Amino acid sequence: AKHMGRNTYCLYEPGMDAQLEKRRAIEGDLAEALERGQFDLHFQPRVSIATRRIVSYEALVRWHHPEKGMISPADFIPIAEQNGKIIAIGEWILREACRRARSELGGARVSVNVSPVQFRQRNFVEAVGAAIADTGIDPTMLELEITEGVLIDDDRRAHRLLSELKRLGVTIALDDFGTGYSSLGYLGRFPVDTIKIDRSFIRDMAKSDTAMTIVRTIAGLGNGLGMTIVAEGVETMDEARLLANIGCSEFQGYLLGRPVPVSAIPDIDHAAIAQ
Ligand code: C2E
Ligand code: CA
Ligand code: CA
Ligand code: CA
Numbered sequence: 001a002k003h004m005g006r007n008t009y010c011l012y013e014p015g016m017d018a019q020l021e022k023r024r025a026i027e028g029d030l031a032e033a034l035e036r037g038q039f040d041l042h043f044q045p046r047v048s049i050a051t052r053r054i055v056s057y058e059a060l061v062r063w064h065h066p067e068k069g070m071i072s073p074a075d076f077i078p079i080a081e082q083n084g085k086i087i088a089i090g091e092w093i094l095r096e097a098c099r100r101a102r103s104e105l106g107g108a109r110v111s112v113n114v115s116p117v118q119f120r121q122r123n124f125v126e127a128v129g130a131a132i133a134d135t136g137i138d139p140t141m142l143e144l145e146i147t148e149g150v151l152i153d154d155d156r157r158a159h160r161l162l163s164e165l166k167r168l169g170v171t172i173a174l175d176d177f178g179t180g181y182s183s184l185g186y187l188g189r190f191p192v193d194t195i196k197i198d199r200s201f202i203r204d205m206a207k208s209d210t211a212m213t214i215v216r217t218i219a220g221l222g223n224g225l226g227m228t229i230v231a232e233g234v235e236t237m238d239e240a241r242l243l244a245n246i247g248c249s250e251f252q253g254y255l256l257g258r259p260v261p262v263s264a265i266p267d268i269d270h271a272a273i274a275q
Contacts (some may be wrong), residue, residue: 023079026071026075026076026079027079027083029065030063030076030079030080030083030085031085033063033065033089034085034088034089034092038063038064038065038066039061039062039063039064039089039092039093040061040062040063040064040261041059041060041061041062041093041096041097041100041262042059042060042061042062042259042260042261043057043058043059043060043100043105043110043259043260043261043262043265044057044058044060044252044257044258044259044260045057045252045256045257045265046058046111046230046250046251046252047250047251047252047256048249048250049240049243049244049248049249049250049251050249054108055109055250056108056109056110056111056143057101057105057108057109057110057111057265058110058111058112058113058145058252058259059093059096059097059100059110059111059112059113060073060113060259061073061077061089061093061113063076077115080115081115081116081117084117086115086117086118087117087118087121090114090115090117090118091118091127091131093112093113094112094114094127094128094131095131095134095135097110097112097142098110098112098131098132098135098137098142099135099137100262101137101141101142102135102136102137102141104262105262105265107138107141108141109141109142109143110137110141110142110143111143111144111145111173112142112143112144112145113145113175114144114145114146116146116147116149116150116153119146119150119158119161120150120153120154124161125161125164125165125168128144128165128168128170129168132168132169132170138169139168139169139170140169140170140171142169142170142171143170143171143172143173143193143194144165144170144171144172144173145173145174145175145196146172146173146174146175147174147175147176147180148174148176148177148179148180148181148183148186149180149181151186151190152180152181152186158190159189159190159191162190162191162192163191166191171193171194172190172191172192172193172194173192173193173194173195173196173230174187174192174194174195174196175196176196176198176232177195177196177197177198177218178197178198178200178201178214178218179198179200184217184218184221187221187222187225187227188225192227193227193228194227194228194229194230195218195222195227195228195229195230196230196231196232196252197215197218197219197229197230197231197232197248198232198233199232199233199253201214201215202215202231202232202233202234202239202243202253203233203235205239205242205243206236206238206239206242212242212246215231215243215246215248216246216247219246219247219248220246220247223247223249228249228250229247229248229249229250230248230249230250230251230252231243231248231250231251231252231253232251232252232253233252233253233254234251234252234253234254234255234256235253235254235255236255237255239253239255240255
């Protein structure tokens with residue numbers, strides 16, 4: 001830590017300078033990453049428990065930094081959200097995911113993560129409409145993953161936006177469900193198709209009755225409302241069995257496949273996926 005004067009010295013936590021430094025470096029490089037073509041998408045399969053088939057792929061962004069190698073989205077998305085770059089990056093992700101789903105994944109369904117910053121942007125619905133029109137994707141093959149926070153921010157606007165998106169034909173998933181300001185009441189009030197139960201509950205389920213009860217309750221309510229229930233981060237057969245028993249209809253996780261480049265996705269029965 002730098003010595004900034006006798007009384008401020010102790011305000012620095014160990015490692016803080018290094019963190020700031022790292023952040024500043026990332027931020028500088030991030031400004032040019034898009035035009036330099038350093039982003040790529042990986043795809044992770046989502047599987048139906050009943051049919052054991054792949055029902056869709058989640059697009060997950062990857063940044064190949066020329067010197068630092070792969071930088072995790074967990075490290076750069078928050079920075080891009082703070083400086084606004086996420087708008088341009090997010091639009092690229094959306095188009096690229098639609099384009100690839102159509103041309104490289106044989107028309108498979110694709111899920112795209114939407115940052116709250118993107119969702120709050122004024123032209124978001126238009127941007128989604130343009131991505132659909134320009135790539136020619138069947139809009140019912142596109143799912144947008146949003147987080148609960150955007151529903152709470154501005155309840156009425158969120159409701160209107162979701163209705164407009166549904167009118168375009170896309171489906172809506174609530175990502176990381178159970179973590180944010182979760183209120184089960186939201187489920188009935190917004191036009192949401194899919195709930196993705198956060199990985200933390202799946203991870204704790206086997207050893208925690210509380211986590212198990214939460215998963216069962218979310219699944220029960222979601223099913224009652226006619227939603228698709230997806231479990232995130234399924235890593236073991238035990239978890240998969242438990243989830244099947246309590247009414248989760250689909251799952252995603254390392255057990256079934258890690259996120260990989262399109263080229264690493266084995267040949268699949270695309271007709272079965274598209275139905
Ligand atoms: P997320 O949307 O919840 O994505 C799931 C994350 O969990 C992914 O990490 C995925 O690789 C990881 N994962 C999947 N299955 C398992 C599992 O069985 N075990 C474990 N331990 N992890 C699993 P990733 O790709 O590093 O992404 C992290 C987060 O960064 C995402 O969480 C999402 O919030 C954000 N993100 C990633 N791609 C995008 C994007 O294209 N746009 C936006 N706005 N955010 C993105
Ligand atoms: Ca997601
Ligand atoms: Ca998630
Ligand atoms: Ca997450």
